[in-house]
Amino acid sequence: MIQEKENHVLDSAWLFAAQQTPLDTELWKSLRDRTADELKKNPGQGVETIARAAGVDPERLDMWLRKPNCFQSARRVGEKPTSFLIAEALERYFEALDKAGRNPKDRCPFRVETSVTQAVIKGIELARFMRETVLIDAASGLGKTESVNEYIARARKGEGFDCPVWTIELNEYCISPKAILSLICTSILGEDRYESRPEFELSRAILGATEGKNGVLIIDEGQHTADATKRLGMSILNGLRSFPDKGAFGIAILGSGETYRRLKTAKYAQLLSRVEDFRVDIAGLGQGKNGQHALTENDVFAVMSAWGAEDKEYCLNAARQSGALRTMTNIFRMSMDLYGTVDSAALRKIRRF
Numbered sequence: 289m290i291q292e293k294e295n296h297v298l299d300s301a302w303l304f305a306a307q308q309t310p311l312d313t314e315l316w317k318s319l320r321d322r323t324a325d326e327l328k329k330n331p332g333q334g335v336e337t338i339a340r341a342a343g344v345d346p347e348r349l350d351m352w353l354r355k356p357n358c359f360q361s362a363r364r365v366g367e368k369p370t371s372f373l374i375a376e377a378l379e380r381y382f383e384a385l386d387k388a389g390r391n392p393k394d395r396c397p398f399r400v401e402t403s404v405t406q407a408v409i410k411g412i413e414l415a416r417f418m419r420e421t422v423l424i425d426a427a428s429g430l431g432k433t434e435s436v437n438e439y440i441a442r443a444r445k446g447e448g449f450d451c452p453v454w455t456i457e458l459n460e461y462c463i464s465p466k467a468i469l470s471l472i473c474t475s476i477l478g479e480d481r482y483e484s485r486p487e488f489e490l491s492r493a494i495l496g497a498t499e500g501k502n503g504v505l506i507i508d509e510g511q512h513t514a515d516a517t518k519r520l521g522m523s524i525l526n527g528l529r530s531f532p533d534k535g536a537f538g539i540a541i542l543g544s545g546e547t548y549r550r551l552k553t554a555k556y557a558q559l560l561s562r563v564e565d566f567r568v569d570i571a572g573l574g575q576g577k578n579g580q581h582a583l584t585e586n587d588v589f590a591v592m593s594a595w596g597a598e599d600k601e602y603c604l605n606a607a608r609q610s611g612a613l614r615t616m617t618n619i620f621r622m623s624m625d626l627y628g629t630v631d632s633a634a635l636r637k638i639r640r641f
Contacts, residue, residue: 311371316356319378323353324444325399326385328437335449342381344374353449399438400594402587402613404570408435408542409442411568415538416453416504421529421563422538423510425545426570429614430583432542436506452503452537458512465524469494472505495536503537511543514550522550526559545569573607583612595620599632605641 323338330337335353336346351358352374359370368376408424408431415422426432436455443451456471469490470482476497482490513525525547532538541547548567551560569580576582585604591613592603597620606616619638620630627634 310360311356311369311375313356315375319375319382320353320356320449321445322382323378324441324449326382328399328434328441338378338381342377344377349374350449400587400591401438402431402590403581403584404431404587405435405438407568407570407581408432409439412436412439412504412506412540414566414568415532415540416502417538418566419502419532419535419538420566421525421532422540422566422568423548423563424540424542424568424570425548426542427572427612428544428610429612430570430572431613432570433508436508436542439506452498452501453506454503454537455506455508457508458510460512463512463524465527466490468524468528473497475505491530494531495534498531498536501537505531505537505539507539507541509543510541511546513541514543514547522556522559525551529559529562572612573604583607588613588616591617592620595624595630597630597635599635602632602635602641606639609641 323335326338327333327335335350339346339349342349348359348370352371356371359374404426408426411422411424414420424432440453440455443453454472454475456468456475458468462468462471466483466487469487472494473479473482473490476494482493485493507528513522525541528539548563548569550556551563571577571580571582573583573585573588588603588607589600592598592600595617597603603616606619607613609615611618619635622638623630623634627637
């Protein structure tokens with residue numbers, strides 16, 4: 289009887305140890321990085337979108353991506369730990385994506401590092417590590433947003449999904465101090481419940497949540513702060529700089545250059561002096577002057593090669609249009625969707641230059 293009890297205890301201990309077996313770290317990193325890449329391809333979707341598609345609880349997946357050692361215990365004897373089940377679900381989901389092939393609806397299905405990507409990432413890193421406000425200006429369609437998504441993907445892979453990199457996107461409907469502070473709070477703290485709180489409390493909450501994290505706030509479509517019909521635009525920019533001034537975090541503001549043009553007027557000389565030295569100005573194809581960052585022909589060739597296109601003359605003409613790389617890749621997407629190819633004949637059916 290005593291021997292049986294001892295054997296039972298040993299068996300229970302072995303089973304507990306088996307249930308606590310950690311998930312393979314390399315597998316977890318691989319799935320985490322693939323998730324980051326998928327989010328980069330489709331920036332409109334979040335972790336919850338992938339979770340639902342993979343059949344995983346969104347909150348658990350979000351935690352699992354941040355902490356590989358969570359959910360290690362099995363709930364019942366003979367069951368796999370939740371951590372393993374999440375990994376298996378993601379593997380099945382990504383395998384299905386790979387079998388389905390390229391989706392023409394994806395705006396950026398390929399990772400192509402261009403000169404614009406490099407310039408934007410350097411600007412964001414400058415804002416982060418100098419804790420300054422950096423204006424990153426470029427014409428529409430050069431790849432600013434895709435570059436931001438690439439930076440976020442790299443940060444998630446290198447630092448984890450809880451890396452201190454926060455993003456907001458402005459539009460015509462959120463150009464007020466409270467609206468922008470609410471967006472920042474939601475991005476940093478992860479809860480959408482700040483509209484009713486006064487601006488001072490929002491600012492204090494942001495400072496408290498970012499202290500000591502050495503983070504960066506990325507503001508896309510930042511040109512809306514310079515909208516001539518919005519009197520608060522420059523006041524908002526002036527208020528935002530208080531965060532870098534306090535050493536809380538850096539701010540990278542991506543836009544079309546309109547904010548800088550407004551700042552160049554004498555009225556905003558003091559604010560201009562705080563951002564001019566750190567500005568990153570990116571020109572279009574063949575338009576860079578005196579060492580200015582610019583889209584290059586090699587960038588165009590790299591993107592067209594990733595899509596399988598071969599007509600260099602056509603692609604260069606497309607990239608010189610208003611919309612630049614966006615115009616070119618939109619043509620690729622439509623050509624793939626309608627004709628299943630991006631050869632010269634198909635591209636010219638979509639649009640001639």
